[in-house]
Amino acid sequence: MLITISNIFSPNGLESAHKRINKLEWKSGLNTAGKTAKQVKKNFQADLSQGIGAVLQSDILNALQGNAVLQAAAQPKSFSNLLISKTENGGFYGAHIDNALMNMAKGKLRTDLSFTLFLSDPNSYDGGELIVQYPGFTQTFKPEAGDLVLYPSRYIHEVTPVTRGTRLACVGWVxxxxxxxxKRETLFDLINLRASLSHQFPAQSAELMTLNKTISNLLRLWAQP
Incomplete structure (x- = not known):
């Protein structure tokens, strides 16, 4: 599943995030790149583990966890630590695959899904498109600030060179x-169907009760808490 989710951040939330981003300290993106990725990565990243960065990370995670579409599509068990990336002056992140496992304080995290939360107005920079390579075709993304692209970590993806302005984005994994x-896609379809039918049928109708039962039972069968 590869989708764009609009308005993860409200305008006020986006403004608040930018105020905090302006106070972050930046380091070479090579510090968080794997052996292969180091050869194709030219950007800067900010650590969000402490200080103003930790506050920003908490704000972003709250927005992610409060978004019904993201919750339905990703069925998150855990989120990774987040990074803010800054790409400018010809910077880029060439074609690469994300690490399958990431170290967390409580052990390893399996990267099922990757996401990019765009934080810059797309008209404020040239280039910087996110390109995801699906088998047989590619998709290109450069959405509005506050929008998020969710995509499977298993696919090759890249960020094209930024030739004007500055591209700010938050990246993370689920x-x-x-x-x-x-199975995630099947559940997502059923959850969307339930949302649509809720405008046509009472909550206690046989149709919605049956759909609720089906979603719950599939979660019991498939979920790995």
């Missing part, structure tokens, strides 16, 4: 309760 992509 370990899902439902490891299998096809």
């Amino acid at each position: 370990e899902s309760l439902i490891p299998q992509q096809d």
Whole structure:
């Protein structure tokens, strides 16, 4: 599943995030790149583990956890630590695959899904498109500030060179309760169907009760808490 989720951040939330981003300290993105990625990465990243960065990370995680579409699509078990990336002056992140496992304080996190939360107005910079390579085709993304692109970590992806302005984005990873992509998509379809039917049927109708039962039972079958 590869989707764009609009308005993860409200305008006020985005403004607040930018005020905190202006106070962050930046280091070479090579510090967080794997052996292969170091050869194709030219950007800067900010550590969000302490100080103003920790406050920003908490704000972003709260926005992610409070978004119903993201919760339905990703079925998150755990989120990784977050990074803010800054790309400018010809910077880029060439084609690469994200690490399958990431170190966390409580152990390893399996990267089922990756996400990029765009934080810059797309008209304020040239280049900087996120490109995801699916088998047989590619998709290119450069959405509005506050929008998030969610995509499977298993696919090759890249960020094209930024030739004007500055591209700011938050990147992170999700370990899902439902490891299998096809099963996550089935649940997502059913959850969307339930939301649509809720405008047509009473909450206690046989139709919605049956749909609720089906979603719950599939979660019991497939979830790996």
